[in-house]
Amino acid sequence: DVVMTQSPLSLPVTLGQPASISCRSSQSLVHSDGNTYLNWFQQRPGQSPRRLIYKVSNRDSGVPDRFSGSGSGTDFTLQISRVEAEDVGVYYCMQRTHWPLTFGGGTKVEIK
């Protein structure tokens, strides 16, 4: 199985400041079709997860442009350009290039 490793575990951020979350996979996430199926999800307290980013860098509809995804191969990053109060929650990366689907352990974003 592909192991997804996120860091940091916890990320205290000042409002208006940037934040960055790292996600590394134990093997390449490049699919045989040429796509890289790495997604990012946000789970606000008490809510279901919500997909933010798919295929590394594509924002879902309604996702603010302060969220961006980047990376390739085995090394990926989610960046929030200016953290807002509504961004508090846990963020997960997930790969669906290889079965079984696997998630990172999560990064908790909180306001300092």
Added chain:
Amino acid sequence: QVQLVESGGGLVKPGGSLRLSCAASGFSFSDSYMGWIRQAPGKGLEWVSHIGFSGSTIYYADSVKGRFTISRDNARNSLYLQMNSLRADDTAVYYCAAGRSLVYWGQGTPVTVSS
């Protein structure tokens, strides 16, 4: 708009069974892979199972293989998860999600396995 509504969760004794359902609307259900993801209390997300468009392609996590059965009814826009031989470590909120990339999620249904 898109809706995924899970039901069927509850309290069950170890070794017991439950059947979860997920009613979908607002998107092309029959053209979508569908899956179940669970989250144990205070823990992260764990993929459980996925089913292809017609139901002929199915994947399971090792932790549930042989005990859980995923199925779908495209005429009813519904997804199911039959859970047998339940154990304490199956206790979690179970979410249904649309697509292999989990584009849409339901609100979840809690399952508690305890004597």
